Each structure stands twice: as structure tokens, then as C-alpha cells.
Amino acid sequence: MPDVRDVSPYDALLLLSFGGPEGPDDVVPFLENVTRGRGIPKERLKEVGQHYFLFGGVSPINDQNRALLDALRKDFADHGLDLPVYWGNRNWAPYLTDTLREMVRDGRRRVLVLATSAYASYSGCRQYRENLADALATLEAEGLELPKVDKLRHYFNHPGFLEPMVDGVLQSLAELPEDVRDGAHLAFSTHSIPTASADTSGPVEEHGDGGAYVKQHLDVAQQIADAVRERTGVNHAWQLVYQSRSGAPHIPWLEPDICDHLDERHAAGAPAVVIAPIGFVSDHMEVLYDLDTEARARAEELGLPMRRSATVGADPRFAAAVRELVVERAATERGQDVTPCALGALGASHDLCPVGCCPARAPRPAAAGADSTYA
Ligand SMILES: CC1=C(CCC(=O)O)c2cc3nc(cc4[nH]c(cc5[nH]c(cc1n2)c(C)c5CCC(=O)O)c(CCC(=O)O)c4C)C(CCC(=O)O)=C3C
Numbered sequence: 001m002p003d004v005r006d007v008s009p010y011d012a013l014l015l016l017s018f019g020g021p022e023g024p025d026d027v028v029p030f031l032e033n034v035t036r037g038r039g040i041p042k043e044r045l046k047e048v049g050q051h052y053f054l055f056g057g058v059s060p061i062n063d064q065n066r067a068l069l070d071a072l073r074k075d076f077a078d079h080g081l082d083l084p085v086y087w088g089n090r091n092w093a094p095y096l097t098d099t100l101r102e103m104v105r106d107g108r109r110r111v112l113v114l115a116t117s118a119y120a121s122y123s124g125c126r127q128y129r130e131n132l133a134d135a136l137a138t139l140e141a142e143g144l145e146l147p148k149v150d151k152l153r154h155y156f157n158h159p160g161f162l163e164p165m166v167d168g169v170l171q172s173l174a175e176l177p178e179d180v181r182d183g184a185h186l187a188f189s190t191h192s193i194p195t196a197s198a199d200t201s202g203p204v205e206e207h208g209d210g211g212a213y214v215k216q217h218l219d220v221a222q223q224i225a226d227a228v229r230e231r232t233g234v235n236h237a238w239q240l241v242y243q244s245r246s247g248a249p250h251i252p253w254l255e256p257d258i259c260d261h262l263d264e265r266h267a268a269g270a271p272a273v274v275i276a277p278i279g280f281v282s283d284h285m286e287v288l289y290d291l292d293t294e295a296r297a298r299a300e301e302l303g304l305p306m307r308r309s310a311t312v313g314a315d316p317r318f319a320a321a322v323r324e325l326v327v328e329r330a331a332t333e334r335g336q337d338v339t340p341c342a343l344g345a346l347g348a349s350h351d352l353c354p355v356g357c358c359p360a361r362a363p364r365p366a367a368a369g370a371d372s373t374y375a
């Protein structure tokens with residue numbers, strides 16, 4: 001067991017997130033940032049803009065990240081960890097490049113990155129690494145001395161990520177009317193991605209066969225369903241489903257969609273559904289709109305009792321998990337023997353993304369991986 005306070009060689013943690021608009025004027029420029037060069041139909045963009053406008057142009061993601069920052073700083077202070085925590089985003093202020101520049105100016109030399117995405121995939125992992133490479137390139141061009149940047153491994157199967165979600169599902173079940181509770185179906189929901197991306201997610205050995213993205217989600221769903229059965233004595237039927245599809249209709253994305261799934265479950269006689277958004281670390285717009293607004297409306301239309309369970313957010317158990325991941329990785333970097341903490345069937349994910357992990361359609365430089373152009 002590594003020293004539980006020693007974070008050397010690291011001198012900073014960077015919370016790296018997606019970013020989101022903070023008011024109506026931010027929505028269109030935010031969407032332009034997100035979709036630059038990604039070939040998303042105009043119709044879809046207009047529609048997604050409406051989702052944001054429905055909530056005053058404010059994404060919940062920034063406040064969620066502020067709460068997570070507070071939780072991390074509190075947990076680190078309570079446990080004697082001397083590690084400053086910074087925050088930067090891919091698509092909105094505070095921008096990653098600005099934060100990284102501030103970190104360099106503060107003298108940070110070894111940066112560990114926590115991305116607010118728990119699973120493998122191009123969108124959830126490599127794209128963040130590409131943005132890190134872009135930020136480093138900008139700082140290099142400004143003549144700054146570059147820090148070494150590492151990224152924490154995928155944490156989907158860490159107990160501090162799973163346990164809050166188990167509690168969330170139990171809570172949602174408890175809120176359902178008693179006569180439909182035991183028959184409730186569990187719909188574990190995550191972001192749909194193109195099947196071509198899903199098939200090449202994770203290390204090359206895992207490509208094909210659905211890839212790491214689907215496998216990791218199935219592992220999480222299974223573990224939550226098992227834990228719920230242990231706690232309630234009821235074996236709830238469950239399925240992994242998808243939401244928030246974008247892209248052109250002729251390109252295959254992971255299915256079934258959550259709303260089609262509600263139709264199908266209703267037709268099959270399910271008396272109630274709990275939707276557990278396991279693909280999201282906190283309440284993103286996808287949770288507020290696609291689940292709490294759209295899927296809820298569908299369930300109401302069907303007369304199907306439905307609850308949406310909580311995301312992990314700033315749960316203190318998640319903050320503690322991040323501390324454990326940091327301490328573990330620091331010990332590994334110091335050359336110590338570490339047994340990484342992970343539950344479920346898949347084991348702990350790799351620390352360093354190997355070459356060919358979650359490839360992009362068009363190859364671009366990516367930091368914090370075996371194929372990184374930065375030391
Ligand atoms: C796997 C995945 C995650 C989870 C991992 C992670 O968290 O990173 C995620 C997160 C998020 N996605 C977000 C927002 C958007 N994603 C879009 C588009 C896309 N997402 C994709 C995938 C994912 N996305 C994909 C394959 C596309 C198609 C375009 C492309 O190939 O890149 C678009 C464009 C419009 C649309 O078509 O929806 C928007 C506005 C927000 C912010 C929400 C908020 O404001 O709270 C968050 C957290």
C-alpha cells in the first residue's frame with residue numbers, strides 16, 4: 001500500500017471537462033466550439049441549441065464542476081494531501097489552454113489530469129488528449145517551458161464511482177409506488193456514439209466485438225444491478241441503452257435509444273422504469289434535457305412510472321476515489337509496486353493509453369499516451 005499522502009512526483013491536479021454555456025449569448029459560440037469540423041447537421045445544432053435555451057442558456061455542467069472542485073479540495077485537505085487543483089475545459093471558459101498556462105506560470109512541472117469522463121472512447125478519452133496536445137503546442141509556441149502531463153486511468157469500475165450510483169438507483173426504486181417497485185426495469189443509459197467509434201474504443205486488442213466502451217458500460221450496469229439485488233433481494237431486469245444521438249441518420253450509432261426503449265418496455269408490460277445515467281459523471285445537459293425532459297415526457301405519455309437516478313456529481317465518495325487514484329498513480333510513477341483498486345470483471349484500466357487506443361477518424365497529435373509527441 002503506497003503512502004496515502006505522497007503525491008510526488010505530481011505537483012498539481014487538473015480537472016479537465018467539457019465546458020458549457022453560462023447564459024443565452026454563450027450558446028451559439030459554445031456549439032460552434034464543440035462542433036468545429038465534426039460534420040453535425042445544422043438541424044441537429046438548432047435543436048440542441050433549443051435544449052440549452054430551455055434552461056436559460058445555462059448548462060448545469062459548470063456548477064457541477066465547481067462543486068466537484070470544492071469536494072476535491074476539501075477531501076485533499078482533510079487527508080493531508082498537498083496538491084493544488086485547477087480546472088480547465090475543452091469547449092468553454094475556463095479554457096484548458098488558459099488554465100495550463102496559469103499552471104506553468106505557477107511553476108507546476110508534473111500535472112495529473114482528471115477528465116470528467118469515466119470510460120474509454122474517442123469522445124471520452126482521446127479527444128481530451130488531443131486537446132491537451134493542442135494546449136501544449138500553444139504554450140510551446142509562446143516560449144513557455146512545458147510541464148509533463150499524465151492522465152488518470154478510466155475510473156468506471158472504481159468503488160467510489162459505483163457506490164453513489166448504487167445508492168441513487170436504490171433511492172429511485174424507493175420513490176416508486178410500492179405496487180410497481182419490485183417489477184421496475186432498470187435502464188442504464190449512456191451517450192450514444194457511432195458504432196464505428198464504439199468498435200475501436202479502448203486498446204487494439206479490444207477492438208471489434210463492440211469494443212471497450214460497451215464492455216465497460218455493461219460491466220458497470222451488471223455491478224449496479226448485482227448490488228441492488230443484494231440490498232433489496234429483488235432481481236430487476238436491466239438493459240444498457242443509449243441517448244443523445246447526433247450525427248447524420250445514415251451513420252449507425254449505438255442503439256436502442258432510451259425513448260424507443262421506454263416504448264418497448266411498456267409494450268412488454270414493464271410496470272415501471274428507473275433510468276440510471278451511468279455514462280455521465282454529473283448532471284449534464286444530456287441528463288436534464290434528454291432524460292429529465294424528453295424521456296420523462298415519453299414515460300408520462302405512456303403512463304409508465306419513471307424515476308431518473310442521481311449521477312455521481314460531487315459525492316464525497318467520488319472525491320475520495322480521485323484521491324486514491326492520484327496516490328496510486330503517483331506511487332506507480334515513483335516505481336513502487338501498486339495493486340490498483342477496481343471492482344467487476346474487467347480489472348483496472350491502463351495508466352497510459354497504448355498506441356492505437358480509441359483512434360480518431362483523422363489522426364491528430366495527442367498528449368498523455370504512449371503515442372504522445374510530448375515527453
Ligand atoms: C461519449 C460522449 C460523452 C461522454 C464523455 C464526456 O463527458 O466527455 C459526451 C459528453 C458531452 N457532450 C456534450 C455536448 C455535446 N456533445 C455533442 C456531440 C457529440 N458528443 C459525442 C459523444 C459524447 N459526448 C459525440 C460522438 C458527438 C458527435 C460529434 C462528435 O463526434 O464530436 C454536441 C453537439 C450537438 C449534438 O449533436 O448533440 C454537444 C453540444 C456535453 C456538455 C453537456 C452540457 O452542456 O452539460 C458533454 C458533457
Ligand SMILES: [Fe+2]
Nearest residue numbers: 123191244286
Ligand atoms: Fe457530446
